[in-house]
Amino acid sequence: MSGTWMTTRAWLLMLPLLVVMVAVIGWPLADTVRLSFTDAQLVGTAGNYVGFDNYTKMLTSSNFTRTLVTTTWFAVISVAAEMVIGVLAALLLNQEFRGRAVLRGLMILPWALPTVVNATLWRLIYNPEYGALNAALTQLHLIDDYRSWLGEPGTALAALIVADCWKNFPLVALIALAALQAVPRDITAAALVDGAGPFNRFRFVILPYLAGPLMVALVLRTIEAFKVFDIIWVMTRGGPANSTRSLSILVYQEAFSFQRAGSGASLALIVTLLVTVLAVAYAALVRKTAGSAT
Amino acid sequence: MSALEIRDVRKNYGSVETLKGIDIALENGEFLVLLGSSGCGKSTLLNIIAGLAEATTGDVKIGGRSVLGVHPKNRDIAMVFQSYALYPNLTVSRNIGFGLEMRKVPAAERDKAVRETAKLLQIENLLDRKPGQLSGGQRQRVAIGRALVRKPQVFLFDEPLSNLDAKLRLEMRTELKRLHEMLRTTVVYVTHDQIEAMTLATRIAVMHDGRIEQLGTPEEIYNHPATLYVAGFVGAPAMNMLEAAVEDGKLAIAGTDARVTLPQRYASAVRNGASVVVGIRPEALRLGPGSDADMSLPVEIDVVELTGPEQVTTARVGTQRLTATLPPQARAAKGQSCAFVFDADALRLFDPATGKAF
Numbered sequence: 001m002s003g004t005w006m007t008t009r010a011w012l013l014m015l016p017l018l019v020v021m022v023a024v025i026g027w028p029l030a031d032t033v034r035l036s037f038t039d040a041q042l043v044g045t046a047g048n049y050v051g052f053d054n055y056t057k058m059l060t061s062s063n064f065t066r067t068l069v070t071t072t073w074f075a076v077i078s079v080a081a082e083m084v085i086g087v088l089a090a091l092l093l094n095q096e097f098r099g100r101a102v103l104r105g106l107m108i109l110p111w112a113l114p115t116v117v118n119a120t121l122w123r124l125i126y127n128p129e130y131g132a133l134n135a136a137l138t139q140l141h142l143i144d145d146y147r148s149w150l151g152e153p154g155t156a157l158a159a160l161i162v163a164d165c166w167k168n169f170p171l172v173a174l175i176a177l178a179a180l181q182a183v184p185r186d187i188t189a190a191a192l193v194d195g196a197g198p199f200n201r202f203r204f205v206i207l208p209y210l211a212g213p214l215m216v217a218l219v220l221r222t223i224e225a226f227k228v229f230d231i232i233w234v235m236t237r238g239g240p241a242n243s244t245r246s247l248s249i250l251v252y253q254e255a256f257s258f259q260r261a262g263s264g265a266s267l268a269l270i271v272t273l274l275v276t277v278l279a280v281a282y283a284a285l286v287r288k289t290a291g292s293a294t
Numbered sequence: 295m296s297a298l299e300i301r302d303v304r305k306n307y308g309s310v311e312t313l314k315g316i317d318i319a320l321e322n323g324e325f326l327v328l329l330g331s332s333g334c335g336k337s338t339l340l341n342i343i344a345g346l347a348e349a350t351t352g353d354v355k356i357g358g359r360s361v362l363g364v365h366p367k368n369r370d371i372a373m374v375f376q377s378y379a380l381y382p383n384l385t386v387s388r389n390i391g392f393g394l395e396m397r398k399v400p401a402a403e404r405d406k407a408v409r410e411t412a413k414l415l416q417i418e419n420l421l422d423r424k425p426g427q428l429s430g431g432q433r434q435r436v437a438i439g440r441a442l443v444r445k446p447q448v449f450l451f452d453e454p455l456s457n458l459d460a461k462l463r464l465e466m467r468t469e470l471k472r473l474h475e476m477l478r479t480t481v482v483y484v485t486h487d488q489i490e491a492m493t494l495a496t497r498i499a500v501m502h503d504g505r506i507e508q509l510g511t512p513e514e515i516y517n518h519p520a521t522l523y524v525a526g527f528v529g530a531p532a533m534n535m536l537e538a539a540v541e542d543g544k545l546a547i548a549g550t551d552a553r554v555t556l557p558q559r560y561a562s563a564v565r566n567g568a569s570v571v572v573g574i575r576p577e578a579l580r581l582g583p584g585s586d587a588d589m590s591l592p593v594e595i596d597v598v599e600l601t602g603p604e605q606v607t608t609a610r611v612g613t614q615r616l617t618a619t620l621p622p623q624a625r626a627a628k629g630q631s632c633a634f635v636f637d638a639d640a641l642r643l644f645d646p647a648t649g650k651a652f
Contacts, residue, residue: 186375186377186379187377187380189344189366189375189379190373190379190381192346192365192367193371193372193373194392194440195367195393195396197396204381204383
């Protein structure tokens with residue numbers, strides 16, 4: 001059988017998949033690119049070609065800059081907290097104690113819940129009139145009056161970050177726990193005999209085995225956090241006073257609330273580009289970590 | 295004062311008793327090998343000495359001091375593991391110096407100790423590499439270096455050569471022997487490889503089912519096995535075991551008409567009519583006819599395997615089997631009827647009921 005026939009056959013076999021991919025990914029993407037160069041409205045006008053106007057308008061608007069800052073804060077703080085809490089939880093759940101299996105199962109629960117359920121749950125906790133957080137804090141005499149955690153620009157983002165951490169730290173913990181199983185018992189024993197304390201054992205023995213898997217968790221979580229939409233939409237809709245508006249929410253508002261399909265498309269592509277840059281940078285980092293951990 | 299003293303150590307995991315009362319006392323500079331098949335408790339015992347596991351009852355003393363409840367790092371021991379257990383992200387130099395670093399030994403002093411150890415093990419050129427860039431043999435040297443550099447009172451080795459290929463294992467074995475003869479430190483070494491045990495040990499403890507079957511020099515273990523288990527475990531091919539009965543000063547081999555004279559030294563130990571197991575090493579057998587002073591057994595040769603330096607010859611004596619390691623020039627052929635001859639001194643008698651030697 002000749003090489004060309006093999007190649008032709010391979011392409012023929014992949015053709016159906018390619019057609020589907022072009023239809024559901026390629027075409028919408030191409031159309032979004034086309035839209036982004038027009039002043040099209042969601043309903044009505046098909047729009048005229050406006051060149052890079054949408055891009056310059058979006059990139060120079062204060063809304064975009066402010067939202068980018070908010071999203072970055074959200075992503076950096078929630079991912080960092082999730083990594084730390086996740087690793088600590090994994091280290092705890094890796095100890096031997098009675099009821100460990102039950103606790104390991106329970107831990108996955110927040111992550112397994114649908115985001116909408118999780119967000120609704122935290123809205124109840126933060127409720128300014130009958131929320132559990134207010135009740136707990138007043139009873140502990142940490143605050144005097146009930147507060148509207150999600151209603152004040154000063155606390156809304158922090159409240160969201162807590163809810164997001166609660167939902168997503170189990171993923172990190174699960175990945176870290178799996179990686180901990182791979183730490184050879186002999187090396188831990190060798191470190192004990194060598195006189196390494198808990199901190200040095202973590203740094204020199206455990207961390208090298210955690211680094212690779214944690215890097216994967218970091219990549220996944222950062223990209224997801226940058227694209228965050230659902231948890232914020234359910235809890236605050238980006239408010240109050242746009243203090244919790246993420247890039248995805250801005251795209252939604254531009255394209256659907258204000259019905260500006262053209263500028264909405266340009267904004268969506270800017271966000272896509274940002275996330276792609278992140279993904280590529282992280283992928284390089286993962287390769288580097290994986291290469292050095294043998 | 296003993297370098298290491300183990301007194302009536304027992305270990306239970308739930309209802310399972312893995313160690314059933316172990317007693318050992320080691321003098322300074324001894325090389326003790328704990329020999330046994332997997333599951334015999336040898337690694338558990340080593341871990342108890344190291345402090346990685348706690349004995350259920352009993353006492354362990356290192357340098358005369360009881361170390362019950364003492365953290366592994368404070369026991370003045372160093373350990374070499376089967377999997378090398380090197381820290382993957384540290385250089386060879388830091389791997390070797392890690393124990394000193396953790397004990398806050400000044401950098402200059404540490405560096406000097408690491409270099410001396412590396413020189414001793416001929417790995418000076420590897421000091422800047424990471425474990426991932428080393429071969430199995432080199433990793434094992436680093437692991438040994440990490441133990442040596444601390445100059446502990448007792449070295450513990452947990453099957454250190456098992457992960458190496460056959461040729462390298464031989465080299466490292468010789469190297470370990472050289473190191474021990476040079477440094478004269480006390481060693482406890484766990485292995486299931488009897489050749490390692492025979493070549494390295496000053497004393498061997500053969501372990502079986504949580505007990506020490508026999509504790510003795512390699513020569514004693516090999517030539518005077520205390521039990522059937524030791525006799526069968528040490529030596530390759532294994533010692534031949536023939537069922538027999540004592541009949542009027544003779545040993546009647548079961549399943550044949552063959553009789554051999556009961557050696558004089560056993561005359562008072564076994565009573566007439568008793569069942570015994572006759573043990574004889576394969577290398578004690580020669581192809582007959584021998585001289586009148588020899589004892590002999592009529593056999594029919596079954597299989598001949600030439601290994602190079604010798605022919606491993608399996609033969610039938612009645613319904614039982616005998617294996618002999620004959621010189622390659624011996625003319626043994628399948629189906630041939632002949633006699634295996636041997637000295638009376640080569641016979642060992644065991645009690646089949648207790649498994650103990652008479």
